[in-house]
Amino acid sequence: MTETLIQPKPLTAKDFSSDQEIRWCQGCGDYSILAQVQKVMPTLGIPKENIVIVSGIGCSSRFPYYMNVYGMHSIHGRASAIASGLKASRPELSVWVVSGDGDSLSIGGNHTIHLLRRNFDINLLLFNNQIYGLTKGQYSPTSEFNKVTKSTPYGSLDHPFNPAALALGAEASFVCRTMDRDPKHLQQTIFRAAKHKGTSFVEIYQNCNIFNDGAFEIYTEKSSKADECLFLEQGKPLIYGAQNNKGIRLNGLKPEVVNLDSHVSAEDLWIHDEMDFYKAQILTRFFDQPNSEHSNLPRPFGVFYEHQRPTYEELLVQQVNQVISKKGTGDLDKLLRGSEVWSIE
Amino acid sequence: MINQEKLKDVVIKFAGDSGDGMQLTGAQFTNSTALLGIDLATFPDFPAEIRAPQGTIPGVSGYQLHFSSDAVYTPGDQIDVLVAMNAAALKVNLKGLKKGGIIFANSDGFDTKNLRLSNYAENPLENDSLTNYILYKIDVTTHTREALKDFTDLGIKERDRAKNMFVLGLIYWMYNRTLDNTIAFLQSKFSKKEQILQSNITVLKAGYNFGETTELFTSRYTIDKAIMPKGLYRNIMGNQALALGLVAAAQKSKTKLFLGSYPITPASDILHELSKYENFNINTFQAEDEIAAICSAIGASYGGSIGVTTSSGPGIALKSEAIGLAVMLEIPLVIVDIQRGGPSTGLPTKTEQSDLLQVYYGRNGECPLPVLSCATPADCFEMAFEAIRISTQHMVPVILLSDGYIANGAEPWKFPIASELPDIKIQHKNKLDEGEESFLPYKRNENLVRSWCVPGTPGFEHRIGGLEKQDNTGNVSYDSENHQKMVLLRQAKVDKIEDFIPLQTIDTGTDSGKVLVIGWGSTYGSIKSSVLELLQQNYSISFTHLKYLRPFPKNLGDILKKFDTIIIPEINNGQLIRIIRDKYLVNAIGYHKIMGTPIYKDELVGFFKKYLV
Numbered sequence: 001m002t003e004t005l006i007q008p009k010p011l012t013a014k015d016f017s018s019d020q021e022i023r024w025c026q027g028c029g030d031y032s033i034l035a036q037v038q039k040v041m042p043t044l045g046i047p048k049e050n051i052v053i054v055s056g057i058g059c060s061s062r063f064p065y066y067m068n069v070y071g072m073h074s075i076h077g078r079a080s081a082i083a084s085g086l087k088a089s090r091p092e093l094s095v096w097v098v099s100g101d102g103d104s105l106s107i108g109g110n111h112t113i114h115l116l117r118r119n120f121d122i123n124l125l126l127f128n129n130q131i132y133g134l135t136k137g138q139y140s141p142t143s144e145f146n147k148v149t150k151s152t153p154y155g156s157l158d159h160p161f162n163p164a165a166l167a168l169g170a171e172a173s174f175v176c177r178t179m180d181r182d183p184k185h186l187q188q189t190i191f192r193a194a195k196h197k198g199t200s201f202v203e204i205y206q207n208c209n210i211f212n213d214g215a216f217e218i219y220t221e222k223s224s225k226a227d228e229c230l231f232l233e234q235g236k237p238l239i240y241g242a243q244n245n246k247g248i249r250l251n252g253l254k255p256e257v258v259n260l261d262s263h264v265s266a267e268d269l270w271i272h273d274e275m276d277f278y279k280a281q282i283l284t285r286f287f288d289q290p291n292s293e294h295s296n297l298p299r300p301f302g303v304f305y306e307h308q309r310p311t312y313e314e315l316l317v318q319q320v321n322q323v324i325s326k327k328g329t330g331d332l333d334k335l336l337r338g339s340e341v342w343s344i345e
Numbered sequence: 346m347i348n349q350e351k352l353k354d355v356v357i358k359f360a361g362d363s364g365d366g367m368q369l370t371g372a373q374f375t376n377s378t379a380l381l382g383i384d385l386a387t388f389p390d391f392p393a394e395i396r397a398p399q400g401t402i403p404g405v406s407g408y409q410l411h412f413s414s415d416a417v418y419t420p421g422d423q424i425d426v427l428v429a430m431n432a433a434a435l436k437v438n439l440k441g442l443k444k445g446g447i448i449f450a451n452s453d454g455f456d457t458k459n460l461r462l463s464n465y466a467e468n469p470l471e472n473d474s475l476t477n478y479i480l481y482k483i484d485v486t487t488h489t490r491e492a493l494k495d496f497t498d499l500g501i502k503e504r505d506r507a508k509n510m511f512v513l514g515l516i517y518w519m520y521n522r523t524l525d526n527t528i529a530f531l532q533s534k535f536s537k538k539e540q541i542l543q544s545n546i547t548v549l550k551a552g553y554n555f556g557e558t559t560e561l562f563t564s565r566y567t568i569d570k571a572i573m574p575k576g577l578y579r580n581i582m583g584n585q586a587l588a589l590g591l592v593a594a595a596q597k598s599k600t601k602l603f604l605g606s607y608p609i610t611p612a613s614d615i616l617h618e619l620s621k622y623e624n625f626n627i628n629t630f631q632a633e634d635e636i637a638a639i640c641s642a643i644g645a646s647y648g649g650s651i652g653v654t655t656s657s658g659p660g661i662a663l664k665s666e667a668i669g670l671a672v673m674l675e676i677p678l679v680i681v682d683i684q685r686g687g688p689s690t691g692l693p694t695k696t697e698q699s700d701l702l703q704v705y706y707g708r709n710g711e712c713p714l715p716v717l718s719c720a721t722p723a724d725c726f727e728m729a730f731e732a733i734r735i736s737t738q739h740m741v742p743v744i745l746l747s748d749g750y751i752a753n754g755a756e757p758w759k760f761p762i763a764s765e766l767p768d769i770k771i772q773h774k775n776k777l778d779e780g781e782e783s784f785l786p787y788k789r790n791e792n793l794v795r796s797w798c799v800p801g802t803p804g805f806e807h808r809i810g811g812l813e814k815q816d817n818t819g820n821v822s823y824d825s826e827n828h829q830k831m832v833l834l835r836q837a838k839v840d841k842i843e844d845f846i847p848l849q850t851i852d853t854g855t856d857s858g859k860v861l862v863i864g865w866g867s868t869y870g871s872i873k874s875s876v877l878e879l880l881q882q883n884y885s886i887s888f889t890h891l892k893y894l895r896p897f898p899k900n901l902g903d904i905l906k907k908f909d910t911i912i913i914p915e916i917n918n919g920q921l922i923r924i925i926r927d928k929y930l931v932n933a934i935g936y937h938k939i940m941g942t943p944i945y946k947d948e949l950v951g952f953f954k955k956y957l958v
Contacts, residue, residue: 049800049805065821070806073809073811082644088645089645110637336760344574344578
């Protein structure tokens with residue numbers, strides 16, 4: 001019976017689409033992310049029954065219902081913890097966490113940082129829309145300072161998180177940023193994240209057209225995108241601008257924007273190196289608020305940092321094997337008996 | 346001339362500063378007692394602070410051991426022999442000492458400083474305040490230093506640390522024991538620290554020889570073996586037995602066990618214990634917090650392992666939302682609650698039975714799940730095994746209650762043979778049944794149990810979650826009729842478990858009469874001892890002890906009807922009693938003690954008598 005259920009043909013995006021009606025608002029950035037994940041998954045060479053998506057609570061967390069793989073829509077903030085237990089006990093599965101800025105950086109912030117430091121081979125897709133959507137429009141931990149929302153009619157007082165810097169500070173082995181409105185970049189970035197062995201932290205700028213429309217407009221609209229976005233490419237100089245005429249140069253530890261002209265050439269610029277932890281730290285600090293007085297540095301997109309280190313589940317398997325080779329497979333009778341026994345005749 | 350006296354029953358308490366090694370001393374004496382086939386029960390009693398200021402009342406740590414040639418059910422109400430390493434230890438424990446009891450006092454622990462710290466105006470060893478007791482004053486510290494005078498490499502602090510061995514050696518002499526077990530224990534504990542090993546053995550022997558040569562004592566004592574069922578025994582502590590029960594059940598179900606846990610007193614020892622057994626197909630995961638602990642276990646259960654999380658009351662409160670998720674997901678999960686004094690941080694190292702209502706009702710929504718409870722340290726093995734059996738066979742999270750008194754207490758255990766333990770059958774769904782056209786994740790069998798279908802199974806990809814489920818399909822549903830149906834189904838599934846648990850039996854006494862005492866949890870020994878005593882005096886009293894608290898055994902209602910009066914003693918302000926009154930509409934009488942200590946036999950005898958005249 002099961003045999004007939006197995007897909008004999010190569011999988012396509014359609015195979016990853018479930019029969020459930022999608023209930024996101026029309027125009028929500030989540031649609032684009034869903035489409036790109038469905039496109040990437042068939043290219044990974046992973047049988048679809050081995051893929052699991054765990055989510056928390058929030059608009060983004062409805063994601064698993066729309067994917068025809070194994071999935072769990074869990075409770076607020078806890079997807080990473082659930083995924084950790086699943087991955088530790090079933091290392092062969094491809095485990096994904098889909099979450100939002102409230103879910104992963106507010107109520108579930110603790111689990112996020114611990115997931116990253118442990119380095120389970122899990123892909124964390126963090127849909128950042130800088131707002132609480134499902135609860136209808138309160139500010140989130142990534143909302144800009146002084147944001148006027150339903151819960152902050154006089155402006156929010158919280159200083160926002162810088163998610164990429166937080167991830168790197170939590171010892172993430174893979175940190176990247178992409179956006180819903182650039183499907184090609186989104187698709188490439190998700191693919192890179194899926195291929196990384198270790199926790200992949202993927203921040204996705206996602207527009208909430210109902211409660212925070214245009215939050216990322218400056219990075220996504222044609223008129224401003226080229227001058228505000230810096231697309232990172234391994235081994236390439238940091239060049240951006242509508243005419244590809246601007247670059248980033250390091251002056252000591254301080255990044256500065258330079259115009260490419262007869263005095264400054266591409267060779268003088270910062271060459272992107274994903275393996276360089278120090279440079280990655282500076283890159284994550286390219287976090288100027290657009291349109292603010294001090295706005296200067298462009299916002300980077302792409303892979304900030306990638307580093308190979310053992311995953312938690314690899315270390316666990318190794319340790320278990322070592323214990324077994326030293327002690328042998330557990331003998332229940334020996335265990336129950338303990339070290340000292342006496343007999344009552 | 347030394348007399349050899351035979352005793353039937355002794356309660357001894359080792360008490361000293363928390364740095365004095367009293368827990369180790371007590372545990373060693375316990376092992377040597379157990380190995381002689383003498384029945385016993387123990388009660389360690391230690392402060393929450395790791396090292397409260399030395400010499401103070403809050404710093405006193407004690408280890409009580411009751412041993413007898415008769416059956417032992419409790420660590421004993423009153424102490425016969427008190428070992429007091431300092432003035433504070435005497436002050437704290439004197440009220441528990443029987444009139445005419447023996448005191449071994451380390452007179453070096455009664456200097457001016459110790460007396461001041463323990464608020465003694467004058468030295469109780471030197472005035473006549475202890476004339477009702479048999480007092481032995483021994484300069485333990487002085488003797489220890491003397492024994493170690495050749496250990497010049499060791500500092501004075503390191504030498505003094507061995508003084509518990511002097512006491513242990515002396516008590517071994519007094520009760521006619523050999524030193525072999527303790528020497529073997531020291532050899533393995535200090536295998537890499539030759540100096541420490543030799544100093545401990547030297548002091549242990551010095552203590553023994555002191556008994557032999559001093560003229561202080563006129564008697565040595567022996568106790569006969571207890572009459573216990575034939576078989577092989579070992580000594581076991583509650584948390585250890587609980588851990589072994591989990592291991593055994595996982596082995597008998599041929600399924601991986603995954604423990605997600607966050608350290609908390611008094612539950613941490615289960616994590617410590619299980620983390621040693623990686624070669625038994627066990628993964629342990631010390632999570633970042635209580636919530637992550639249970640969530641990681643849920644993730645593991647979703648993946649087909651037996652997820653377990655262990656904690657105490659405050660941790661269970663944090664886990665509540667996740668427990669609700671597991672109820673909704675209808676997956677196996679065992680949640681162990683080693684209760685302690687509450688609310689809030691409460692009394693972390695003291696015992697209480699005050700989480701019953703929390704685990705019964707303390708979640709949002711209609712959220713029923715089975716609740717089991719351990720009665721004694723050794724019983725933890727059986728109940729942990731049961732928790733896994735019920736959880737995996739009924740696809741439901743199960744809460745297993747124990748408490749600090751059981752967790753740290755020890756008793757002899759007639760351990761089972763692995764092949765005699767029942768198998769637990771676990772079959773993850775990987776094919777459609779006869780006549781089944783498509784996979785429905787929330788389709789139920791005759792016991793209302795859904796199948797356990799895990800990721801990695803081709804063709805069965807499906808989604809589950811915390812939103813209300815549509816019956817059968819498991820799809821999200823906000824339909825009102827469906828919600829009522831699902832709430833009732835989840836309740837009925839738990840109720841149905843009554844068909845799969847043992848019927849309730851009368852533990853002690855006859856199956857009808859004047860008074861029935863209902864117990865649960867760690868009050869087992871005290872209630873049993875008190876009822877036995879009253880039965881000897883020909884009172885009409887019986888005792889039944891509940892280990893299945895939700896659902897109750899289905900004959901419990903019939904048992905209650907056969908008695909005039911129902912009494913429910915609990916270490917709380919009345920929790921089981923509310924549930925019993927609610928369910929069976931009986932006017933039960935409660936006995937509540939909330940002092941962080943066990944209920945004692947004698948107080949129960951007095952209380953029960955009021956209803957027996």
